[in-house]
Amino acid sequence: MDTFTALADPTRRRIIERLALGETAFGTLAAQFEMSRPAVSQHLKALREAGIVTARADAQRRIYRLTDDGLEELDAWLRKVQGYWNERLDRLERLLAEDDTDKETNHE
Secondary structure (H helix, E strand, O other): OOHHHHHOOHHHHHHHHHHOOOOEEHHHHHOOOOOOHHHHHHHHHHHHHOOOEEEEEEOOEEEEEEOOOOOHHHHHHHHHHHHHHHHHHHHHHHHHHHHHHHHHHHHO
């Protein structure tokens, strides 16, 4: 599963937000959602497959955390799109400034 597909689900985004606060044991994480533990496990599996979260064993518990580079694909896409919008907004700003200058010139 790719990053964008994984992030399309609101439950997965909530899991990511929770894990952004720090590592969390599966039981603690699952208790925060109004769904079965197997359903939470499936969401975590999707996030693991997308490379967004990782799990480690701690005795009988599974501890989940965000990976260091799990959202790089999203970050790269956002930078590209942001560059597009920055360019468009800069162009709009120039056009508006030119329009203001034209109005000032015509009123003199």
